[in-house]
Amino acid sequence: xxxxxxxxxxxxxxxxxxxxxxxxxxxxxxxxxxxxxxxxxxxxxxxxxxxxxxxxxxxxxxxxxxxxxxxxxxxxxxxxxxxxxxxxxxxxxxxxxxxxxxxxxxxxxxxxxxxxxxxxxxxxxxxxxxxxxxxxxxxxxxxxxxxxxxxxxxxxxxxxxxxxxxxxxxxxxxxxxxxxxxxxxxxxxxxxxxxxxxxxxxxxxxxxxxxxxxxxxxxxxxxxxxxxxxxxxxxxxxxxxxxxxxxxxxxxxxxxxxxxxxxxxxxxxxxxxxxxxxxxxxxxxxxxxxxxxxxxxxxxxxxxxxxxxxxxxxxxxxxxxxxxxxxxxxxxxxxxxxxxxxxxxxxxxxxxxxxxxxxxxxxxxxxxxxxxxxxxxxxxxxxxxxxxxxxxxxxxxxxxxxxxxxxxxxxxxxxxxxxxxxxxxxxxxxxxxxxxxxxxxxxxxxxxxxxxxxxxxxxxxxxxxxxxxxxxxxxxxxxxxxxxxxxxxxxxxxxxxxxxxxxxxxxxxxxxxxxxxxxxxxxxxxxxxxxxxxxxxxxxxxxxxxxxxxxxxxxxxxxxxxxxxxxxxxxxxxxxxxxxxxxxxxxxxxxxxxxxxxxxxxxxxxxxxxxxxxxxxxxxxxxxxxxxxxxxxxxxxxxxxxxxxxxxxxxxxxxxxxxxxxxxxxxxxxxxxxxxxxxxxxxxxxxxxxxxxxxxxxxxxxxxxxxxxxxxxxxxxxxxxxxxxxxxxxxxxxxxxxxxxxxxxxxxxxxxxxxxx
Numbered sequence: 001x002x003x004x005x006x007x008x009x010x011x012x013x014x015x016x017x018x019x020x021x022x023x024x025x026x027x028x029x030x031x032x033x034x035x036x037x038x039x040x041x042x043x044x045x046x047x048x049x050x051x052x053x054x055x056x057x058x059x060x061x062x063x064x065x066x067x068x069x070x071x072x073x074x075x076x077x078x079x080x081x082x083x084x085x086x087x088x089x090x091x092x093x094x095x096x097x098x099x100x101x102x103x104x105x106x107x108x109x110x111x112x113x114x115x116x117x118x119x120x121x122x123x124x125x126x127x128x129x130x131x132x133x134x135x136x137x138x139x140x141x142x143x144x145x146x147x148x149x150x151x152x153x154x155x156x157x158x159x160x161x162x163x164x165x166x167x168x169x170x171x172x173x174x175x176x177x178x179x180x181x182x183x184x185x186x187x188x189x190x191x192x193x194x195x196x197x198x199x200x201x202x203x204x205x206x207x208x209x210x211x212x213x214x215x216x217x218x219x220x221x222x223x224x225x226x227x228x229x230x231x232x233x234x235x236x237x238x239x240x241x242x243x244x245x246x247x248x249x250x251x252x253x254x255x256x257x258x259x260x261x262x263x264x265x266x267x268x269x270x271x272x273x274x275x276x277x278x279x280x281x282x283x284x285x286x287x288x289x290x291x292x293x294x295x296x297x298x299x300x301x302x303x304x305x306x307x308x309x310x311x312x313x314x315x316x317x318x319x320x321x322x323x324x325x326x327x328x329x330x331x332x333x334x335x336x337x338x339x340x341x342x343x344x345x346x347x348x349x350x351x352x353x354x355x356x357x358x359x360x361x362x363x364x365x366x367x368x369x370x371x372x373x374x375x376x377x378x379x380x381x382x383x384x385x386x387x388x389x390x391x392x393x394x395x396x397x398x399x400x401x402x403x404x405x406x407x408x409x410x411x412x413x414x415x416x417x418x419x420x421x422x423x424x425x426x427x428x429x430x431x432x433x434x435x436x437x438x439x440x441x442x443x444x445x446x447x448x449x450x451x452x453x454x455x456x457x458x459x460x461x462x463x464x465x466x467x468x469x470x471x472x473x474x475x476x477x478x479x480x481x482x483x484x485x486x487x488x489x490x491x492x493x494x495x496x497x498x499x500x501x502x503x504x505x506x507x508x509x510x511x512x513x514x515x516x517x518x519x520x521x522x523x524x525x526x527x528x529x530x531x532x533x534x535x536x537x538x539x540x541x542x543x544x545x546x547x548x549x550x551x552x553x554x555x556x557x558x559x560x561x562x563x564x565x566x567x568x569x570x571x572x573x574x575x576x577x578x579x580x581x582x583x584x585x586x587x588x589x590x591x592x593x594x595x596x597x598x599x600x601x602x603x604x605x606x607x608x609x610x611x612x613x614x615x616x617x618x619x620x621x622x623x624x625x626x627x628x629x630x631x632x633x634x635x636x637x638x639x640x641x642x643x644x645x646x647x648x649x650x651x652x653x654x655x656x657x658x659x660x661x662x663x664x665x666x667x668x669x670x671x672x673x674x675x676x677x678x679x680x681x682x683x684x685x686x687x688x689x690x691x692x693x694x695x696x697x698x699x700x701x702x703x704x705x706x707x708x709x710x711x712x713x714x715x716x717x718x719x720x721x722x723x724x725x726x727x728x729x730x731x732x733x734x735x736x737x738x739x740x741x742x743x744x745x746x747x748x749x750x751x752x753x754x755x756x757x
Contacts, residue, residue: 007056012069015059021066028070028093035077042181043173047076050169057165061204068158071100075162078105103159104166160196164205167193171212186216199433201347204378210268218271224626225267225274228281236288239362244290247366250324256317257297263289263367280632289365292321293374314370315340318351321368329355329364340373342435342486349373434485441488449512450483453503456491457516464516465523466493480509499523501539502744504577507737517577524576532575539574543584546739547601548753552594561587581740585732600682600753604732624648625671631656641671679728681710682735685754686723689747694721701741702727705734713756724756 009029013022029048036047055072058064070093078101089098167189174182190213197206215222240262248260265287273284281287294317296302305313318340325331335354343349351368369377436444436455444458452472457464469492470477483489499520503510511517524532540558544550556567562583564570573579589605625641625648633639633653640659641649651671652659662668688694702709711726729735735753743751 007052007059009052012052012055012059015064016066016069024066024093025069025073028073028097031092032073032077041173043170043176045173050166050173051076053169053172054162054165057168057205058161061161061165061202063158063161067094067096067100068162070097071104071158072162072165075101075104075166100156100158100162103156104162107159107163157200160200161202164193164197164202164209168205168209168212171209171216174212174216182216186213189213190217201344201376202378203348207266207269211266214268214271221271222267225270225281228629229265229267229270229287239360240288240290243357243364247290247292247325247328250328251292251321254320254324255297256321257295258321259293259295261291261293263291263365265289282632288362289367291367291369293369293371294318294321295371310372314349314373317370318368322351322353325353325355325366325368329357331355332363335365344433344435348377350377434483436483436485436487436489439488439490444489446483447513451480451510451512452477452483452489452491453479453511454513454516455483455489456493457513457519459491461519463491463493464519465498466495467499468492468494468497479503482509482512501535501575501577502740505580505740507580507582507733508740521577527576529572533568533571534575536571536573536575536579540571540584543581543736546743546752547588547735549588549601553588553591557591558584558587561590581736582733585736588732600680601732601735603680604682604729604735626650628652628656628658630658639671639673641669643667643669679708679730681726681728682753683724683726683755684739684742685750685752685756686725686742686748687750688721688723688745689719689749690716690721691747694745694747695723697745698723698725698742701738701745705738707734707738724754 009026013025016022016025032051033048039047041047041050051073054075055069058068058072074089074093074097086098086102089101167185170185171189174185177185189209194206194209194213197203197209244260244262248258251258251260270281270284270287273279274281277283294314296313302310302313332354335352337352339348339350339352349369350373352365353368354363354365356363433445434448434450436446436450438444438459444455446454446458452470453464453467455470456467467479470479470481471490471492472481472483472487474488500510501524502508504517504520504524506517511520537555540555541550544553544555544558555571559567559570562570562579570579585605588601592602592605595602627633628642628650631653633651633656638654639651640654641651642659642662643649649669649671659668686698708728709725710728711724713724715722715724727735727738729738739751739753742748
């Protein structure tokens with residue numbers, strides 16, 4: 001989709017039915033052309049050309065009904081028409097077209113509000129002595145998400161499709177905009193429209209939006225990967241052509257009707273994989289990639305099959321192709337995914353396999369799908385936009401996607417949930433999704449990182465409140481177990497009690513979803529205020545005791561540091577979970593002057609400058625560096641920098657042949673890999689009733705977070721064992737996490753920071 005040529009009006013009309021349809025669309029075009037009157041957008045693009053481009057994108061998604069195309073051509077005319085006389089639009093173009101235009105402009109209204117707030121920002125800052133405006137950028141983004149989801153779940157899905165296409169065209173033309181405007185468009189695209197396109201399964205839009213937004217948000221990383229892809233491009237192209245021909249011939253031999261293409265390389269996807277796997281581009285298998293699309297040998301016979309029979313036929317031919325691929329090249333076992341047996345939550349189906357060619361040494365990723373799967377993968381819900389029409393049969397995959405977005409909307413509408421906003425975008429919109437199953441085999445969609453508690457609340461709020469344990473694939477697991485796609489989950493409940501306050505603390509890992517935490521907070525809000533105040537006092541006092549500060553600070557000190565005039569209001573919030581351990585730690589940082597000079601907590605809560613990451617160039621700061629393509633050094637290899645003429649410093653291995661052959665040695669400079677995060681030793685005392693495997697359980701917790709222990713001592717008195725250890729942690733959050741996890745171990749009744757002789 002990245003290669004884009006603007007269609008003319010006549011070419012768009014050729015893609016539509018003839019007769020009255022063409023007349024109506026031409027009428028909308030002429031109206032828009034007259035209203036725009038040759039005006040250009042900020043990017044320099046003519047308004048009318050922009051509108052034609054948006055219509056073209058909708059045609060590529062096969063959303064080609066006349067009302068949609070007319071709305072694409074008219075959506076910009078409202079503002080340029082100096083008014084919003086929608087009665088005139090209804091009279092000229094009909095109710096359906098007008099409702100689409102109104103819906104699109106509701107989304108634009110948010111952008112206008114944002115712009116107005118920016119214009120007033122300086123005045124607000126002066127009036128507030130430099131304080132930030134109340135409505136942060138994140139709050140604005142959340143409001144945009146809310147409006148976008150409303151357009152999907154309550155109005156007409158075409159509204160969000162047109163807005164996505166509009167955003168994509170803005171990105172295509174953003175090169176001519178000021179950098180601030182480029183970033184504004186790219187942030188909105190990456191944080192809102194790309195994730196929504198992913199949730200709706202519209203890959204055509206998702207990939208191009210991500211790549212173009214990434215280009216402006218991280219230009220250096222974008223260029224680095226693009227340049228690395230350019231290296232040896234000709235050689236890779238020749239190899240791919242040979243591989244395509246070889247594979248095509250082999251598949252024809254077994255009677256499959258196929259199209260084999262080179263799969264587009266998406267720079268943002270490659271970047272995400274490099275970051276997730278912590279590897280270089282040479283270890284990303286889909287840099288060289290093929291896609292196989294299998295068509296029915298007999299279209300008429302295939303059309304007569306039931307949906308279930310089509311699914312069975314599709315699966316059979318895909319696995320026939322997979323077997324053929326593995327007979328040609330060696331499969332890489334850990335790089336195989338079956339998204340046919342377990343589709344992605346947005347409906348995506350395909351087989352993915354990575355193979356190595358023993359003759360050339362190349363690695364290659366191959367995607368295998370049928371034509372029906374391919375159309376669903378590229379267009380997703382866009383292919384089912386008519387789900388709102390009366391009597392239309394809604395596909396189960398579409399129902400799941402729309403319901404998932406309604407659930408997201410429910411979190412946003414929890415106006416009392418202050419903490420839900422902080423992690424909402426990442427955990428509910430931007431997060432990858434996984435599919436798990438109930439004991440009866442029903443499908444449940446959750447964000448990656450979800451736990452059995454998230455699953456329980458997804459089934460029903462009351463099931464979540466009464467959750468006490470879980471079996472995954474028939475085995476008991478802890479409630480902070482991270483679910484994986486394909487897991488079968490069975491929740492154990494009790495008739496009494498409610499959720500734990502620890503479940504609201506994201507850092508403890510009991511929940512991975514902001515939606516879940518919102519429901520838990522609501523449960524605690526419904527409890528008696530007096531009970532919440534008492535519970536809050538216990539929470540704060542326990543936190544101070546854990547940190548060894550019960551004799552240094554009082555509950556009132558913490559409340560005042562967090563700007564609460566009323567102590568009971570502070571305790572009530574702590575009681576139902578709106579104030580958590582990280583905020584108490586923040587209060588301690590404000591009162592660090594009350595701590596003794598030798599207190600181990602001081603370096604954890606003091607505002608220290610961030611340590612350098614990446615490369616450290618001796619004697620130089622702010623200089624551009626890049627990794628040499630000839631030797632491509634990686635940590636911890638010894639490295640040296642070469643000062644280029646006008647292109648910064650190139651980093652080579654010290655034993656790189658090119659470095660050894662350089663005559664002007666004075667242009668070499670010492671460099672080193674960035675320093676690791678500093679760690680601090682903290683003494684901890686653990687009191688527990690004696691039991692087998694206690695030490696082993698403690699070691700497992702420490703090992704899970706790579707926390708080192710520099711000193712240990714064990715004292716036993718009767719049935720009580722006290723274990724002293726000196727743990728090295730990076731910050732106060734990690735210390736809080738450790739103390740709370742240790743306290744949850746069976747038989748442990750006290751954990752606190754405590755020195756010993």
